[in-house]
Amino acid sequence: MQTSGISEREMTAAELFEDFHGRMGFRNKVSNALMAIALFEVKSRSKNLRKYISDGLIISKECVSILEDITQNYSTYRHRDYTSKTLFDILTNRVSQNPDKSKLETYKKGFSAAEEVFETIQAGGKPDQEKVRTAEQIMTEIDQEIESTYASEESLYRGSFIPR
Amino acid sequence: MRRVYTVDPSFQGESVLAETIASRIRAAVRNLADAKEQIKKEGIKGDTDDSLKSLLVGIVEKIEAQIEFILQEIREIRRDEAKRGRSDRVHRALEGFLFDVDLIRTTTLQIPTELYYLTKAALRELGHEDVKVVLILEASLGTTNLSGNLKRLSEFFEDVLDYIDSDFPFYWIIFVPPSLIRTPLNWPLVVHEIGHILERQKWQLVGKYGIVLF
Numbered sequence A: 001m002q003t004s005g006i007s008e009r010e011m012t013a014a015e016l017f018e019d020f021h022g023r024m025g026f027r028n029k030v031s032n033a034l035m036a037i038a039l040f041e042v043k044s045r046s047k048n049l050r051k052y053i054s055d056g057l058i059i060s061k062e063c064v065s066i067l068e069d070i071t072q073n074y075s076t077y078r079h080r081d082y083t084s085k086t087l088f089d090i091l092t093n094r095v096s097q098n099p100d101k102s103k104l105e106t107y108k109k110g111f112s113a114a115e116e117v118f119e120t121i122q123a124g125g126k127p128d129q130e131k132v133r134t135a136e137q138i139m140t141e142i143d144q145e146i147e148s149t150y151a152s153e154e155s156l157y158r159g160s161f162i163p164r
Numbered sequence B: 001m002r003r004v005y006t007v008d009p010s011f012q013g014e015s016v017l018a019e020t021i022a023s024r025i026r027a028a029v030r031n032l033a034d035a036k037e038q039i040k041k042e043g044i045k046g047d048t049d050d051s052l053k054s055l056l057v058g059i060v061e062k063i064e065a066q067i068e069f070i071l072q073e074i075r076e077i078r079r080d081e082a083k084r085g086r087s088d089r090v091h092r093a094l095e096g097f098l099f100d101v102d103l104i105r106t107t108t109l110q111i112p113t114e115l116y117y118l119t120k121a122a123l124r125e126l127g128h129e130d131v132k133v134v135l136i137l138e139a140s141l142g143t144t145n146l147s148g149n150l151k152r153l154s155e156f157f158e159d160v161l162d163y164i165d166s167d168f169p170f171y172w173i174i175f176v177p178p179s180l181i182r183t184p185l186n187w188p189l190v191v192h193e194i195g196h197i198l199e200r201q202k203w204q205l206v207g208k209y210g211i212v213l214f
Helices: A013-041 A049-073 A082-092 A101-122 A129-149 A153-160 B016-042 B051-076 B080-110 B113-125 B146-153 B158-167 B178-182 B188-203 B205-209
Strands: B133-137 B142-145 B172-176
Touching (some): A013 A082, A013 A129, A013 B051, A013 B080, A013 B146, A049 A082, A049 A129, A082 A101, A082 A129, B016 B051, B016 B080, B051 B080, B051 B146, B051 B158, B080 B146, B113 B133, B133 B188, B142 B146, B146 B158, B172 B188, B188 B205
Antiparallel strands (some): B142 B172
């Protein structure tokens, strides 16, 4: 995995491979979080629901913690894994060390609401509807932001790794 | 030659959207099933103990077993936009997995058998024959844990995650550039990559003693 701000074009094959899969993994977990909400609302009996709720909780907690770190130390912030790299890239638009403060606050509120929603669902309770919508909104928005921030990377990956 | 399925002609009795989603995802799974049969029949170069074949075939079989549950969940979603979003992610994950399978199957063919012997001999001499490694041709030298990367693609399939964790928590890829293949005097660089692998899977000296590996 590469340092924030360094173009994927400068990555080695191993870094590019990890970057692509890391992005897929993050987005897949976000998709599972959205599925947890959708299936909970229709009272689904899916055997996967437990995992989706757990994924939603894990990703929300992780993002809250990362966003808090960024708030405290944004000028010297260094990512620690793929999730933190992605969030920092999205907040800085990959051009500076200064995150978009209003976006940072929106994300913190969104992921905190999501954390509360998944905790309540996991405990068998009924989550606040407004917070459910906020959770849904933040997960959808983060997925779209990843898509647009790394728009060129997927084709770069596929262009670099061509089954011959 | 693999057949590429785009629509499932046998599918009937659902809304157009549900039908399109199911058809697209089932087609992706059938492509994977074809790749699985190809691997079963032809094997993978350098995979002398068939462990890589077992890993990839096992994953595809588990995806095949779970895909109808995944489709049922998509049917249960109320909003069409959310249905589309979910099906797109599942489809991309399946395509990503197929891409990896094809990448492994084809690029291993270009690795000289002697380089595999060197890799296995190095692991044996170091007392770590149990370490699983596949060599694939790519632009630059490096290594990564294939198992960890495949897990990221498999977040929708809990059985796949359990299978990788229990049977193949580590399966390493060493990316080998063409320049290295053409210059056998540089082949010991692959042993250097084995050093990184052993550090990550067995030794963890960096964390313990703050040693820096290059």
